[in-house]
Amino acid sequence: MTTELSFIDLILKASFLVQLVMLMLVGLSVISWxxxxQRQKALHNAQIQAKKFEDKFWSGTDxxxxxxxxxxxxxxxxxxxxxxxxxxxxxARLSKSNLTAAGTIMDGTHRAMRVALSREMEKLESSLSFLATVGSISPYIGLFGTVWGIMNAFIALGQVKQATLQMVAPGIAEALIATAMGLFAAIPAVIAYNRFAHKVEKIxxxxxxFMEEFSNILHRQAVAQNEAQQ
Incomplete structure (x- = not known):
C-alpha cells in the first residue's frame, strides 16, 4: 500500500516554525509582486511623460x-x-538682478535642477531596495525552514528502531518546500530589480x-541679457 504525498498536506502537517517560514515567504512574494x-507602471509612465514633454519643449513653444x-x-x-x-x-529669479553675471545665474539654476533631479530619482527608485532585499534574503529564509524541517525529520527518525524511507520522506519533502518557496520569492524580485535598475539608469x-541642453539654452539667454545691459 502506497501513500501519495500531497503538496497541501505537506504544508499543513509541517512544524509550526516551518509553516511560519512558508507564510513569511508567501507574504514577501505577494508584496514584491x-x-x-507598481514600479513597472511608474517607470513606464515616466518614460512616456519624458517623451511627451521633450516633444513640447523642442516644438518651439516659448x-x-x-x-x-x-x-x-x-x-x-x-x-x-x-x-x-x-x-x-x-x-528667472536670478535674472531679475542686474548685477548677477551669467555664470552665477547658471550656477544657481543648475543647483536647483540638481535638487529637483535628486527628488525625481528618489521617486523612481522607490521600492527597488525592498526588491533587492527580498531577492537576497528569501533563499536564506527558505533554507532556514529546510534545515529546521530536516532536523526534525531526523530527530523523529532516531526515535524508532527500524527506519524506512517512507517514514522520513514526508518530513524532508515538507522541508524542501520551504527552499522552493524561498526561490519562488527571490527569483522574480532579483529579475525585476535588475530590470528596473537599468530602466532608472536610462531615465x-x-x-x-535634458538638464545640460536646457542649461545651454538658458546660458545663451543670460549672456544676451548681460550684453544688452552693458
Missing amino acids: TMIF LSKIYTELSARQQGLDGLESLFTAGFKEF ESSYGN
Missing part, C-alpha cells in the same frame, strides 16, 4: 509660456516638468541630458 507591478502653464497646474509635476520648472524659476541619463 505588488511592488513589481519657454515662458511652458513655465506659466506648469506653474498654473502646480500639482502633479513629475520628471522633466519638475526639472524644467525648478530650473526656469531659479533662472536618469535622459534627465541629465
